[in-house]
Amino acid sequence: MTENDTFAIIGVFASSRAMVETARQLRGLGLRTIEAYTPYPVEQLAETLRLRRGGPLAWTMAAGALVGASCGYFIQYWDEWLNYPLNVGGRPHNSWPAFTVGAFEITLLFAVAAGFFGLWFACGLPRLYDPRLDSEAFDRASADRFVLRVEARTRQVARESIRQVFEAHGAERIEEAAA
Template sequence: MTTLYGVLAVFDTPEAVTKAAVYLRESGFRRFEAYTPYPVEPLNRIVHPGPKRFLPLLMFAVAILGAGYGYFVQYWDEVLNYPLNVGGRPHNSWPAFTVSAFEFMLLVTMAAGLFGMLAASSLPKLYHPLFQSRFFARASRDRFILCVKASDPIFDPKEVEEAFGQLGAEHIEEVRT
């Protein structure tokens, strides 16, 4: 048995899809997505309001931990595990440890950024219920699509379809998984 994923509406202009997104946001909907052939700047702020803090905080935390771990590995090796006096220098030579600790910090920060971005974007996603819609392929060419997800707390398919009809949608379709 298939379950309802959401209601999809196709619009022909960026102004129409932006107007529909504003209406949805003001009506209390929180789980809806927009698919457009090119970036529509006001649409991004409407669909995903508020600052995005997950990825920068993740990368900052990993950078601090990576720098500390990069320094600790050298400290452990030179001071605790195998103290070898070379040239009369101290065992804990922080200037010598700084460069490689910084490089390790960059390595783990970039890896955390990549994997954090993939996780936040739910990628790689090889299948999506919207791929079943006959109108979705035009979202990458010349149409603007809004999809209200059935997981939204105030989702009612008939109410959403009526609202899309009043907002001037070209096509309205229920999407099933």
């Protein structure tokens, strides 16, 4: 076993508070590769792990809206002026007030679609099998258990001290795995 060996320790908790406390203490040990699996978004955990709201996904949706607005308007402009100019009661070919409705709907559609596809892309989904999560410890993370998975290097911190943190906060189950 060399100093650069990385290993992973998985701890299962019955309470979100114990999990958050554990995560906080592990960060105190200088560990940064901490991932938690929870049945619902735990606000304090996100704060502990310094996960921010917004970010690139929000900008992706804004960009989607912008693209949608341009495309939505342009297709109507192209239709009514460039390709098939139709004189209806002398109204201008570029009747922008009438075009805003269609452009508005397409703007929103593109924004939502950008968020929808952006979300799966950013999460790396669909991913039906993840070897790091191939353990029974994760089976109830989508229902009623809170699972922490921490990766560390042997030279960084001893396995035992991580185990102790898990045990101190009442982890129901602790597992070691290759990282």
